[in-house]
Every structure is written in C-alpha cells, then in structure tokens.
Amino acid sequence: MNSLRAHSGLIALLAIMVSCSQNFSSEEPATAMAENGFKPVADVAIAEVKEGLQALGPLSGVPPEGWIPQQPSSSMRVAQYGLPGPAGEATLGVFYFGPGQGGGLEANIERWYGQFSQPDGRPTGKTAKRWNKNVADIAITMVDISGTFAAGMGNEETRENYRMLGAIAVHKSGAVFFKLTGPFATIVEWEQSFNQFLDSLTASEKQT
Numbered sequence: 001m002n003s004l005r006a007h008s009g010l011i012a013l014l015a016i017m018v019s020c021s022q023n024f025s026s027e028e029p030a031t032a033m034a035e036n037g038f039k040p041v042a043d044v045a046i047a048e049v050k051e052g053l054q055a056l057g058p059l060s061g062v063p064p065e066g067w068i069p070q071q072p073s074s075s076m077r078v079a080q081y082g083l084p085g086p087a088g089e090a091t092l093g094v095f096y097f098g099p100g101q102g103g104g105l106e107a108n109i110e111r112w113y114g115q116f117s118q119p120d121g122r123p124t125g126k127t128a129k130r131w132n133k134n135v136a137d138i139a140i141t142m143v144d145i146s147g148t149f150a151a152g153m154g155n156e157e158t159r160e161n162y163r164m165l166g167a168i169a170v171h172k173s174g175a176v177f178f179k180l181t182g183p184f185a186t187i188v189e190w191e192q193s194f195n196q197f198l199d200s201l202t203a204s205e206k207q208t
Helices: 002-023 029-035 041-051 103-115 184-199
Strands: 055-058 059-061 077-083 090-098 129-134 140-151 155-171 174-185
Touching: 002 184, 029 129, 055 077, 077 174, 090 184, 103 140, 103 155, 103 174, 129 184, 140 184, 174 184
Parallel strands: none
Antiparallel strands: 055 059, 077 090, 090 174, 129 140, 140 155, 155 174
C-alpha cells in the first residue's frame, strides 16, 4: 500500500514539473503575457475608462483625459467633474430634470447671464457670446460668459475674473444642461476639452 502511494505521489510531482516547464518564459512578464494574448489588468482598465461613455440622462458622452469625476453636489446633477488649473479648480455640472422639465432655453440662458456682472456696468447679455451647433440629432445652444460671478441661491460670495461655458443639449427625450464655471485662466486651459466632450455626445441606446 505504501509503495502504491509513493508511486502515485511521484507521478503527480512529475506532472506538475512538466506543466510548469510548458508555461515558463525567459521574457519579461509583460512581454510573455503579450505573446500569449493576455493584457495586463491595468491596461484593460485604462482602455475602458478612455473608451467608456458616461451616462448623462438621455445622452452619453466621453469625459476627456484629465477631468476628475466628483460626487455630484446636488441631486439635480447627473454628473460632476473637477478641472484643475493654474488659477484654481473649475467645476462642470451636468443637469437633467426629465422630459419637458428644467425650464425653457431662453429662461435658463437669461438666468446664467444674471449670475455675472460687468465692471463697466453693461448687461452681461451684451458682452456674452452665443452660438448653436448640432451633434448627430442633438441641437446644442452654447454661451460663453465672463465677468464677476455670483452663484446666487443664498451664496452671496462673488468671484472676479470668472468665466462660464454653458451648453443646453436638446434631444427628443429632454434637455441636458452643461455648466462649466471657474477662474478665467482655468477655463481657457480646458475650453477645447469641453468642446470635444460636447462633440462626443450621443443619444443613449434606450433613447434612440
């Protein structure tokens, strides 16, 4: 009996040694993995983040590299990002209230204008820029506002030399509101990324 057990153990040991020799590689781990069709877990995760869509109500978009996802500061926000910069952090809030909710286009833009004042006393609506563009079947109205910013809603603090890039993306399932606000120099740094984010918008599959 003992002889049989010893013989079985020897066979098992030889099988393990053969198996290990078949999987041995003199290459560096990353190279060996690539040769065998495997990807490092970290690389896969990074690719998924870069290629993944962020749900934004009835729409989806691809957040640009360098944007820092944050916990939304209110239940009205479906997403929020921090954008670091030389003059301080800017914040992008994305809002969706549901089909037919959130107020009209003009009312929201006028409210945004009202959050800024100009050093020379001119109405902000006279100094702001406004334009339209279409991304697929999504109509987007955009504004570029600068001046002294006061958020309102009980917040009396004002911030000089601030800027807002705002966008209202209208889809058949409702409007999504984008409000990027922060120090002027920081917004300049991220302006192109903000436009790329809007250009990446698509209707969510269940909304098409």
